[in-house]
């Protein structure tokens with residue numbers, strides 16, 4: 001590597017590129033395996049009391065087990081975005097499930113691609129947008145089902161038959177066998193849906209654990225007495241929040257084949273008979289629900305373990321094992337009944353921590369472990385370090401390679417920063433951030449102004465906050481300082497990066513459509529009478545006509561754009577001035593009850609802002625403006641008037657037309673008819689962007 005670097009510096013680009021290609025074969029392959037919601041408590045290499053995971057244990061036995069790997073934000077999509085970017089949620093823009101990952105930003109797959117790696121992702125993705133930086137991808141659509149998944153590829157949807165954990169593995173093995181380019185090292189991301197809710201086991205494991213009792217955790221009947229209101233008001237208890245679908249008491253079979261259905265009915269038919277005859281209630285019912293949930297959860301893991309074993313076997317047989325780093329982790333941890341819970345989200349240990357085991361033959365000593373505090377924030381940096389590629393300065397974690405090699409790392413982090421955002425949301429876990437050190441954890445639920453402090457040495461189950469205990473006053477003060485230091489270090493000042501607004505700011509002012517009724521294209525011009533208007537020609541409408549229609553298209557794409565829409569109007573009643581789109585996406589400027597109003601649709605959500613009063617039977621120049629900050633406001637005769645509202649942007653291009661004088665086709669606004677305009681319209685225009693004062697004056701001054 002030293003020789004290569006010298007060559008790059010001395011001779012520059014071309015030679016560097018040639019050398020990299022020659023040397024590429026020597027760099028290790030990276031196989032990154034991630035399951036979804038896999039608790040470290042359910043892995044035998046972490047001392048599981050509830051199951052055995054012999055294949056996953058192989059990775060640990062032949063490599064290193066990380067006993068303190070933490071996530072920055074314990075929830076699926078955000079964790080994935082952190083791993084791809086090496087940045088906290090507020091900087092990668094994906095803070096909660098339902099967000100859409102901005103694929104235009106830097107990510108580790110793109111950087112590895114540039115460094116000469118072949119890249120692929122197979123299995124769960126769950127980031128809304130399509131993968132970027134991957135040569136090949138074959139992903140579940142959203143969460144994806146447990147059986148017979150449709151999967152998305154660059155070439156379209158592929159329908160699979162089979163159990164999803166097996167299908168994802170078959171595709172992964174297929175990629176290794178058929179698509180791998182032997183001249184390049186690979187970065188292969190192999191991600192399971194399992195064991196995510198609602199824990200549907202594969203056919204092979206439907207009856208495993210049927211005749212045994214799974215041990216209960218010590219805190220199954222936690223009463224939350226020692227903590228604040230957040231722990232008391234959540235909605236993720238086994239006792240009250242698991243639903244009949246989770247517990248397999250309802251029909252699960254929407255997409256099953258007949259064979260799958262028969263196996264399923266036989267297994268759960270028998271189990272349900274026992275439940276119905278037992279007549280359980282109270283703690284006994286909670287215990288039954290715990291058994292039911294945990295057994296299905298473990299059955300899902302049995303399939304993951306078996307399938308990871310298939311991939312490890314293939315690596316051995318193909319000779320790839322020797323130069324392939326195998327990493328196994330989960331997107332975050334999980335409650336297996338601890339605190340009476342299922343699910344994740346909290347900064348408490350079970351969900352804050354995630355499993356991480358790494359095998360790197362010849363580099364990582366077999367059977368080692370570490371209690372260094374590492375994070376999913378470090379993964380991207382680690383992959384780049386393994387590949388010998390530069391780690392960008394704006395990534396926020398650190399390569400784990402020195403820890404893997406058991407080098408001295410005296411400067412390694414001594415505290416971990418956490419920030420969770422998804423409230424209101426499923427399971428009602430309050431937003432919180434906090435800091436964990438070797439011994440203590442300070443959590444702030446900032447929207448309800450509550451603090452919790454745990455002494456993990458004396459209270460490893462985190463049952464009693466000592467925040468108000470005078471004996472811990474100094475510790476609390478020190479931890480608050482450390483929390484502030486970390487928030488500063490990670491640039492978390494409460495602002496979340498808004499890629500949409502950044503994109504909107506880059507839009508150059510452009511006239512998207514203009515309607516001069518004295519000289520309008522016959523294809524665009526529809527109904528109404530052309531008359532003399534305020535300066536030129538106007539169209540007269542009586543509420544039953546559409547003056548003009550422009551089909552949607554590239555030029556009429558409002559996606560993430562600021563906009564200005566308006567013109568001269570002489571109202572003799574209500575109606576639409578201009579509308580583009582329909583019930584899914586779009587905007588409409590209209591007059592209702594003598595006021596100017598503007599509606600916007602964002603993925604079906606309708607919002608309407610009621611603006612200034614407009615005189616009837618008189619000429620006014622009116623416009624609605626959506627500015628580069630995503631704020632809507634009105635202009636009347638060139639002046640700002642009326643209220644404003646921050647709505648953001650239209651997230652994609654509507655299928656419906658732009659229509660003038662009525663809302664044609666599917667309706668954007670809060671009216672039930674096309675809402676034809678009554679009166680005269682003249683010089684109607686739509687701009688992408690916001691007009692400067694002089695241009696607005698020119699348009700609005702007679």
Ligand SMILES: [Ca+2]
Pocket residue numbers: 036037075076331332
């Ligand atoms: Ca998850």
